[in-house]
Amino acid sequence: MTRPERGSSVQAPGQIGLPPVLQRPDLPVRARLTAGSAVTLWIVRPSWLWRRELAALAVLVAVAVAGWLARGWLGGLLAAGWLASSVALIPWTRHRAVRVWRRGRLRRHWDRACRYASLTTVNDRIPRIRKARTVPAGDRLLVRVPRGATVGELEAEAERVAAVLRVREVRVVRDLDRADFAYVDVVRRDPFANPRDPNVSDPIPWPWVGGGQRSLRDPIPVAVDDMGDEITMRLEGKNILLGGEPEAGKSAALSLLLAAAALDPTCEIWGFDAKRVELAMWRPVMTRLVTNDTDEAISTMEDLIKEMDRRYELLESAGRRVLAPQDAPIILMPVDELRFFTAHTDKKAARHFNSLAVDLVARGRAARIIAALATQKPSSDVVPTSLRDLVALRWGMRCNTRDASDTIMGAGMASNGFDCSDIDRRTRGVGLLHAEGSMPRRCKSYYLDDNEIRDIVARGAALRRLTAGDGWV
């Protein structure tokens, strides 16, 4: 007999003239309720889920009974009151009690959500919470799926689980080493929304703001994700593309990379700034700065390509494939407002710039030349696919459309749920950061104000003078 499709209905044979009877043959037949299963269903399972609360109640009752036995009913009342008020008044016990109660409530809600989402196995097991921690956006759980189930099934029902839990979203990511473990993010709120004034995006200070010398080879802290975890970025051997609508926070994000480069005195910065004011503050630590002059931009690009070829010749003559730190400095090439150069009205100049940029981005990584390209118009005429696909790191701030989002994040990303046009316009600096080998993460960049930038630039310039051999700073 062929099994009808899930959710379909068939007409049962009935008497002629009666309305058709719809059946749901796909519904599982319930087992008969025995005394044992009733006890399990209505007593054992709820008691297990309430076990911590029941244990606390049992202790309270035991203390009250002890008091009653010793001093009568007044003694019982006083003993129970003393225990309850001690737990409530001592901060340590109060926090612990609240935490235990919250965890218990989370487990009960999770249990109910999994059962409503039909995530039970044939022997009535559901994915179990092994660890839980509270994060700014809600809860992060480590969940183990029971035998016979897969993490994929939990992922497929994430939306249903979220609806039962009454939260914004439930995200499921399988553990790389264990197929039965999954990280589940229960997103209850937007941690980047400012509850005091939703129109103001509260800046998060950059952890390296007050520090001394740094290396661009180290992981650079750039953002905090919505689970409260810091996101770092390794720039060496990579390129990065930043895109988003005006005022979305691209220049602020780019300034973090510039700040890290400024604090590394061995690093050279060759900047392209079509708006003239975005990189102007960094001029003291820059080797070259091109503004809105396409001819100069092209000749600087050509110089960079010459430098790249010189580095490859050096490697060839030394019989090596990898450039050592002492061979040549890292060059950071920030471009603020890519559109001005790649989609310039002088089509010939724009084509020339594009071909140089593609060559530099394609071959520059091993020669330690890092391109950091920012654009406020993420469209294919501004960011040619031939250029975008060579860039490993993508950072999409709020975009106007799904297409614009896909131009930065990659084709099809928006329909897979990674859509920068979903980001709230008011939460400036929030975006999706897509690093190689991982899924894009929603995050908010750290922020440097003008005074902090001035301070970092002064320190960077002093470090450069010191490295160049000047005895004074």
Ligand SMILES: Nc1ncnc2c1ncn2[C@@H]1O[C@H](COP(=O)(O)OP(=O)(O)OP(=O)(O)O)[C@@H](O)[C@H]1O
């Ligand atoms: N991470 C952040 N935290 C807090 N505020 C931010 C953040 N990033 C940006 N902002 C706010 O948004 C404003 C615009 O940021 P920014 O200049 O970086 O945007 P942009 O995308 O480069 O804009 P444009 O394309 O017009 O140059 C900043 O002046 C700042 O007030």
